[in-house]
Amino acid sequence: MTPRRKSSLLWGVVGALAFLALVQGYRLLVESLTVSAAVFGAVALLVGATAAGVTYVLEPRIHGNGRS
Known part of the structure; x- marks a missing residue:
């Protein structure tokens, strides 16, 4: 697995x-929350996948010239 x-x-x-x-x-x-724990888990997975994807795409821009 690459460091990036x-x-x-x-x-994520x-x-x-x-x-x-x-x-x-x-x-x-x-x-008074009526939302189930399964919904929170699904949203947490979505947030984690989004965070992982965004950092994977933006990391070369942050470090400059694609170096990590």
């Missing part, structure tokens, strides 16, 4: 876990 791919996947994990932490905090403050 590994970095992107790790940022960070994004998904950050979303789940925000959901947990929201659920602690607002008790």
Whole structure:
């Protein structure tokens, strides 16, 4: 696995876990959530995949000239 791919996947994990932490905090403050945990899990996977994809695409621009 290339360092670029590994970095992107790790940022995806960070994004998904950050979303789940925000959901947990929201659920602690607002008790009347009618959305199931499966929906939150699906959205967390979507957030993680988006974060991984965006970091994979933008990493060469951030580092310059495609060097990692």
